[in-house]
Amino acid sequence: MVIRIGNEEEKEFILSKYPYTAQVMHQGGTLMIAVDGETITGFLWSFRREIPAPVGRTEEFINVIEVFDAERRCRGIGSLLVKKCIETARENECYQVRAYCDISNLPSHMLWVKNGFTLSPGKTEDGRIAGSYVAYKL
Ligand SMILES: CC(C)(COP(=O)(O)OP(=O)(O)OC[C@H]1O[C@@H](n2cnc3c(N)ncnc32)[C@H](O)[C@@H]1OP(=O)(O)O)[C@@H](O)C(=O)NCCC(=O)NCCS
Known part of the structure; x- marks a missing residue:
């Protein structure tokens, strides 16, 4: 398993094979891919931005991470992608x-x-917990 930055061609391949990824993978940003032989087994797409708080620092925001084949999940591929993004x-x-x-x-x-x-x-306004922001301090 190799984890590396993906190129435009690989980005287009992911967008065409998995059209729903267009909702979370936009222009620019960084595409990280997990490759097993010839197969792209998973990807992470993130972008760098100013932290939306008055601290004058930047953050890398992971918009999506996915290991495509459910049978390949829980084998550490997602963690390899996250670690590479952190690096x-x-x-x-x-x-x-x-x-x-x-x-x-x-x-x-x-x-x-x-x-x-x-x-x-x-919490949302109605008191429901919709999701979690997760953060890793470098
Ligand atoms: C989230 C996702 C990327 C994780 O990838 P992965 O390759 O399975 O990740 P890893 O194997 O590195 O780690 C996953 C950990 O979660 C644990 N886990 C996964 N499903 C679990 C479950 N239902 N209950 C308890 N633990 C679970 C695994 O056991 C593993 O921990 P462990 O190694 O300590 O046992 C993958 O599940 C996925 O593609 N999901 C669909 C897309 C998605 O929801 N993406 C995130 C939102 S953008």
Whole structure:
């Protein structure tokens, strides 16, 4: 398994094979892919931005991470992608790496816990907890 930055061609391939990824993978940003032989087994797409708080620092925000084939999940591929993203964000002198996951997504929550992220479940106006922001301080 190789984890590396994906190119435009690989991005187009993912968008065409998995059209729903267009909702979470936009222009720019960084595509990280997991490759097994010739097969792209998973990807992470993140973008760098100013932290939306008055601290003058940047963060890498992971918009999506997915291991495509359910049978390949729970074998550490997601963690390899997260670790590579952390490494790249550190090289780029970001302050933190963040992501958001729906409260119903147990595998995603467990992925962040496994990789040392903090969990901040957030309440909506009606008092419901819709999801958690997760953060890793570099
Ligand atoms: C979230 C996701 C990327 C994780 O990838 P992965 O390759 O399975 O991740 P890892 O194997 O590195 O780690 C997952 C951890 O969660 C745990 N886990 C997964 N499902 C679980 C469940 N239902 N209950 C308890 N733990 C669970 C695994 O056991 C593993 O921990 P462990 O190694 O300590 O046992 C993958 O589940 C996925 O693609 N899900 C669909 C897309 C998605 O929801 N993405 C996140 C939102 S953008």
